[in-house]
Amino acid sequence: MHTRRLGEGAASRLDGVPAPVTDPPAVAVEGLRMAYGTKVAVDSLSLTVERGSVTAVLGPNGAGKTTTLETCEGFRRPQQGTVRVLGLDPVRDRRRLLPRIGVMLQSGGAWSGVRAEEMLRHIASLHAHPLPVPLLVDRLGLADCGRTPYRRLSGGQQQRLSLAMAVVGRPELLFVDEPTAGMDPQARRDTWGLLEELRGDGVTTVLTTHYLEEAERLADRVHIIDEGRLIASGSPGELTRGSGVSTIRLVVNRPFPEGAPASLRASLGDGTEVHPVDEHSLLITGPADATTLGKVAAWCEEQGVLPESLSLGQRTLEDVFLQLTRRELLR
Amino acid sequence: MSIGTFTPQPGAAPFFRQVLAQTRMETTLLLRNGEQLLLALVIPVLVLLAGVLAVDRLDVSLSHRPVDELTPGVLALAVMSTSFTSLAIATGFERRYGVLKRLGASPLPRHGLLLGKIGSLVAVELLQLLVVAGLALLMDWSPALTPRSVAGALVIAVLGTSAFAALGLFVAGALRAEATLAVANLVYVLLAAGGGAVLPASSYGGFGEVVRWLPSGALGAGFRESFLLGTFPLGPSLVLLAWTALGTLLTVRTFRWE
Numbered sequence: 001m002h003t004r005r006l007g008e009g010a011a012s013r014l015d016g017v018p019a020p021v022t023d024p025p026a027v028a029v030e031g032l033r034m035a036y037g038t039k040v041a042v043d044s045l046s047l048t049v050e051r052g053s054v055t056a057v058l059g060p061n062g063a064g065k066t067t068t069l070e071t072c073e074g075f076r077r078p079q080q081g082t083v084r085v086l087g088l089d090p091v092r093d094r095r096r097l098l099p100r101i102g103v104m105l106q107s108g109g110a111w112s113g114v115r116a117e118e119m120l121r122h123i124a125s126l127h128a129h130p131l132p133v134p135l136l137v138d139r140l141g142l143a144d145c146g147r148t149p150y151r152r153l154s155g156g157q158q159q160r161l162s163l164a165m166a167v168v169g170r171p172e173l174l175f176v177d178e179p180t181a182g183m184d185p186q187a188r189r190d191t192w193g194l195l196e197e198l199r200g201d202g203v204t205t206v207l208t209t210h211y212l213e214e215a216e217r218l219a220d221r222v223h224i225i226d227e228g229r230l231i232a233s234g235s236p237g238e239l240t241r242g243s244g245v246s247t248i249r250l251v252v253n254r255p256f257p258e259g260a261p262a263s264l265r266a267s268l269g270d271g272t273e274v275h276p277v278d279e280h281s282l283l284i285t286g287p288a289d290a291t292t293l294g295k296v297a298a299w300c301e302e303q304g305v306l307p308e309s310l311s312l313g314q315r316t317l318e319d320v321f322l323q324l325t326r327r328e329l330l331r
Numbered sequence: 332m333s334i335g336t337f338t339p340q341p342g343a344a345p346f347f348r349q350v351l352a353q354t355r356m357e358t359t360l361l362l363r364n365g366e367q368l369l370l371a372l373v374i375p376v377l378v379l380l381a382g383v384l385a386v387d388r389l390d391v392s393l394s395h396r397p398v399d400e401l402t403p404g405v406l407a408l409a410v411m412s413t414s415f416t417s418l419a420i421a422t423g424f425e426r427r428y429g430v431l432k433r434l435g436a437s438p439l440p441r442h443g444l445l446l447g448k449i450g451s452l453v454a455v456e457l458l459q460l461l462v463v464a465g466l467a468l469l470m471d472w473s474p475a476l477t478p479r480s481v482a483g484a485l486v487i488a489v490l491g492t493s494a495f496a497a498l499g500l501f502v503a504g505a506l507r508a509e510a511t512l513a514v515a516n517l518v519y520v521l522l523a524a525g526g527g528a529v530l531p532a533s534s535y536g537g538f539g540e541v542v543r544w545l546p547s548g549a550l551g552a553g554f555r556e557s558f559l560l561g562t563f564p565l566g567p568s569l570v571l572l573a574w575t576a577l578g579t580l581l582t583v584r585t586f587r588w589e
Contacts, residue, residue, distance in 0.1 A: 108429030128342030
């Protein structure tokens with residue numbers, strides 16, 4: 001669907017026909033490939049970001065998230081494929097695009113001797129209709145450190161200042177790279193609150209994260225990237241619901257014997273999968289009904305382990321990721 | 332849709348306002364930095380005071396009164412410290428700390444950033460002129476002030492600033508921040524001591540032939556010719572113009588923003 005819309009836009013430009021009335025998507029990436037030397041960072045990646053949505057690009061460190069984002073921001077030229085942001089080429093149309101987007105870098109971005117509020121004021125002064133600086137300072141809990149030089153801010157304060165700099169120009173599209181990495185819980189809640197409010201006011205947001213909780217809470221749409229490739233897309237609901245599949249988390253009192261997942265899988269029968277989580281717990285995906293639970297209990301007795309907790313639930317994004325990549329996202 | 336606090340209203344500030352903001356920011360940060368202030372004001376003042384005293388005591392033979400001979404050279408030193416050393420160090424660390432990247436994602440275009448930097452160089456140099464010339468006048472400096480000499484000094488100041496700024500940006504854009512810090516200071520000390528900025532090329536003996544082609548030598552000679560003789564320093568202007576061209580070429584070829 002998205003591809004077709006992109007195609008129409010391109011064709012009408014070539015034919016000299018006026019562009020369609022519908023706005024182009026906020027971001028349209030088509031067949032992007034980026035390599036550093038022999039290491040392929042992004043490989044035939046295609047994704048679309050609809051206006052007004054919050055889109056999370058989720059993946060482990062080194063998955064190609066930042067490279068993708070920086071290509072959208074015009075810092076890198078696509079080696080293969082095309083990238084359009086608000087219908088513009090981020091490299092060629094840089095000057096027209098930059099005033100319309102807000103960018104939060106993963107780290108740095110301020111002079112070491114500049115005071116927090118002074119830095120934010122400076123970025124604000126480059127924009128036509130900036131937000132009031134005190135409002136952002138207050139909202140992001142930066143009031144205590146407004147006069148502190150950047151080099152003496154904590155990591156979390158630097159992150160919040162960086163977000164404030166991205167937001168202060170009232171952008172229509174916001175790119176945030178790992179917005180809450182290394183933040184304490186309070187700062188994380190402030191940040192999430194602000195991002196939710198931005199969505200409420202119609203700001204399109206693209207965020208990279210490796211926190212599943214963050215993607216689940218904030219995103220309308222999630223793109224899961226691993227090793228430079230898109231491996232799944234959908235709303236958190238779509239991704240976790242799957243086809244009526246739910247999960248059972250089994251935690252037992254002592255380490256499982258060797259080969260436990262296979263043995264449990266055999267006694268549960270078709271339509272179920274068993275993933276080892278750690279030596280005390282397993283994740284079972286499949287129909288979470290009384291029959292299955294009975295079989296799990298019987299299997300535990302057979303193995304001589306005592307279930308300490310047996311929790312039923314929908315799949316989380318973490319479960320989805322585990323299933324797709326056979327490895328864990330964090331830790 | 333109702334208007335919320337964050338409802339998009341994007342746009343760039345007018346270009347001149349952006350440049351003004353950048354100039355103000357860079358000047359503020361430069362003047363806040365102790366080492367930069369030492370370089371910009373304290374060293375030139377000390378060189379002027381110590382130089383005049385030393386020439387009086389040591390009976391060095393100069394063709395003019397010590398304060399008249401040394402003040403143009405100290406002004407040259409001031410221009411070098413700001414447009415070369417300070418600019419290189421500041422820009423080197425801006426690269427390191429991602430400031431150039433951050434500004435590169437803002438509405439400020441690259442030529443606006445460059446204009447902002449030039450603006451802050453001019454602001455600091457005016458402050459230096461005020462302090463150095465003020466002190467020199469207290470020490471009875473009597474420069475030749477003809478329309479031709481004033482125009483000459485102005486041209487030398489502009490070309491000297493551009494030549495050293497281009498070379499400073501070349502260093503900052505090619506080396507790591509720590510290496511830039513070391514090179515910018517070292518080159519400054521070498522040129523200040525042996526590059527013909529403060530003392531005329533003639534006082535270097537045979538080495539004087541080399542010195543007059545250095546940007547520092549041309550800058551010092553240009554100010555001296557203007558303020559001592561009251562003539563337009565054409566030769567030094569051409570040398571500085573050539574260094575500007577070389578520095579710009581090197582910078583454009585090698586500068587990396589990250």
